[in-house]
Amino acid sequence: MGKKLYNFKIFLSYLIGTGFGLGYSPFAPGTAGSLGGVAIYLLLHKIFESHGYLFPILIFLTACAGTISASIISQNEGEEDPSKVVIDEILGQFLALIMLPFSYKIIAASFFIFRILDILKPFPARRSEKLKNGVGIMIDDAIVGIYTNLILRIFIYIFPGIL
Numbered sequence: 797m798g799k800k801l802y803n804f805k806i807f808l809s810y811l812i813g814t815g816f817g818l819g820y821s822p823f824a825p826g827t828a829g830s831l832g833g834v835a836i837y838l839l840l841h842k843i844f845e846s847h848g849y850l851f852p853i854l855i856f857l858t859a860c861a862g863t864i865s866a867s868i869i870s871q872n873e874g875e876e877d878p879s880k881v882v883i884d885e886i887l888g889q890f891l892a893l894i895m896l897p898f899s900y901k902i903i904a905a906s907f908f909i910f911r912i913l914d915i916l917k918p919f920p921a922r923r924s925e926k927l928k929n930g931v932g933i934m935i936d937d938a939i940v941g942i943y944t945n946l947i948l949r950i951f952i953y954i955f956p957g958i959l
Contacts, residue, residue, distance in 0.1 A: 806872060812828040814867035819880035828910060829882025833889025834907055841898055851894060856886045859934060867930035873914060877925065879931050884937035885922055888914065891941030901959045905951070908957055 814820060821828035837844075844851040862883035869881050892906045914937060917925070921936040921943075952959055 801937075803815065806814075806868060809865035809868035809872075812861050813881045815882040815886055819878075819882040821898060823836045825879050825882055826914065829885030829901060830889050830911055830914075832882065833886035834903060836886065836895075837893050838901070845898065851890070855887065855890045855894065858883065859938070862887055863930035863934050865930070866933040870929060870933065873936055878936050881933055884934045885914070887934060888937030888941035891938055892944035892948070894944065894945060898957055902948060902952075906944055906948060906958055910940060913940040913943055 811817075815829045815832045818828040818832045821826045826918055840850075840854075865883060866881045870876060872881075888908055889906065892910045893903065896902055896906070913921075917936060917940070921939040924935040924939060925932050927935060948959070
């Protein structure tokens with residue numbers, strides 16, 4: 797595992813970076829992280845509806861904390877993109893859902909589209925993975941989240957009422 801969790805900074809980085817342990821899922825940790833992002837959104841959506849400024853703040857804080865924690869975990873593990881880091885999937889799922897109407901169909905579609913695009917890594921997502929440290933870990937999922945959001949917006953516009 798690399799260095800031991802010997803101080804609070806490293807402990808906190810693993811807590812955040814693994815999505816409070818979701819990254820330790822033995823099966824598809826990225827999917828577990830995406831589900832974690834959906835779960836957080838579902839738990840907090842009423843607050844986001846009444847205080848619209850809070851979701852963008854959560855996204856900003858997730859991006860900042862995720863970049864830092866992903867960098868620390870990457871260095872500690874000696875890997876460029878450890879599979880246990882899933883805060884990037886949580887961020888991507890948040891971006892996929894921002895400013896969309898609340899609907900369980902939209903949330904489900906968001907999850908599936910995001911997972912497919914996260915596997916395919918359309919341009920420039922795959923290229924962005926080459927960026928160093930936490931930025932490279934986080935940015936590809938942010939791009940995929942934005943793509944997912946745009947796809948959903950187009951679908952909602954072309955087929956109103958389906959989602």
